[in-house]
Amino acid sequence: MGEFNEKKTTCGTVCLKYLLFTFNCCFWLAGLAVMAVGIWTLALKSDYISLLASGTYLATAYILVVAGVVVMVTGVLGCCATFKERRNLLRLYFILLLIIFLLEIIAGVLAYVYYQQLNAELKENLKDTMTKRYHQKGHEGVTSAVDKLQQEFHCCGSNNSQDWRDSEWIRSGEAGGRVVPDSCCKTVVAGCGQRDHASNIYKVEGGCISKLETFIQEHLRIIGAVGIGIACVQVFGMIFTCCLYKSLKLEHY
Numbered sequence: 001m002g003e004f005n006e007k008k009t010t011c012g013t014v015c016l017k018y019l020l021f022t023f024n025c026c027f028w029l030a031g032l033a034v035m036a037v038g039i040w041t042l043a044l045k046s047d048y049i050s051l052l053a054s055g056t057y058l059a060t061a062y063i064l065v066v067a068g069v070v071v072m073v074t075g076v077l078g079c080c081a082t083f084k085e086r087r088n089l090l091r092l093y094f095i096l097l098l099i100i101f102l103l104e105i106i107a108g109v110l111a112y113v114y115y116q117q118l119n120a121e122l123k124e125n126l127k128d129t130m131t132k133r134y135h136q137k138g139h140e141g142v143t144s145a146v147d148k149l150q151q152e153f154h155c156c157g158s159n160n161s162q163d164w165r166d167s168e169w170i171r172s173g174e175a176g177g178r179v180v181p182d183s184c185c186k187t188v189v190a191g192c193g194q195r196d197h198a199s200n201i202y203k204v205e206g207g208c209i210s211k212l213e214t215f216i217q218e219h220l221r222i223i224g225a226v227g228i229g230i231a232c233v234q235v236f237g238m239i240f241t242c243c244l245y246k247s248l249k250l251e252h253y
Helices: 002-044 056-084 087-133 140-152 161-166 207-247
Strands: none
Touching (some): 002 056, 002 207, 056 207, 087 140, 087 161, 140 207
16 A cells, blocks of 8 residues: 555656746746747837936836846746755745746736826826927937937827927027928928928827827836736646645755
8 A cells, every 4th residue: 555655756756847847847938928028129129218318218127137037047047946856946936937927927017017107207297298308419319319209109299299399409500490300201201290290290199198008018018917817827837836846855955
């Protein structure tokens, strides 16, 4: 009877090992996906970060990159811990899973909270950023972001093209008689911003605020979904790790 129970335990341990190994393979790929989303956000979707007053959007992307790297390293450690049947490695693996779980939950929560606050932040700060920093020394990133924003989303000004009347650059002699930046024009040529007729520039209801808000909210949804989704998957990994840990005999030193 004792031999039967021992065989049953061994069989259960082997099954848990392969379950955990399969999880680690999926987990490693998930880490790659998490890191890819973070890098994608930083590299390709970060053009408008300079227009945001809060660093939350940037922080969530960095958290995903860090979490993705740690996930990939942890996946390798998990494979070693599983097949070497070392309880101390399994303990370390479980702790790392827990840390990653918390990081991804934090990223998801930050994305959700910022999603709720975004509209108020843009209404409060975007106009000042555009009118006070556009074409100003030391704010080349803002200038580039505003030009790209207006061209990509076919908008002009924070709320409307009239916002540019308060621009420090437009009021200065450097604007060359322009009433709006050239990036407001439907067809961009040097000096086209001297004429603000609807046939020449973009006049969109809601201005660039509504366009930028929609753009960032879409990406916050992706960041939040990836962070919380992968975190939920990790719960199964922690359960498998605990089961394998209990099924192994104590190590002898």
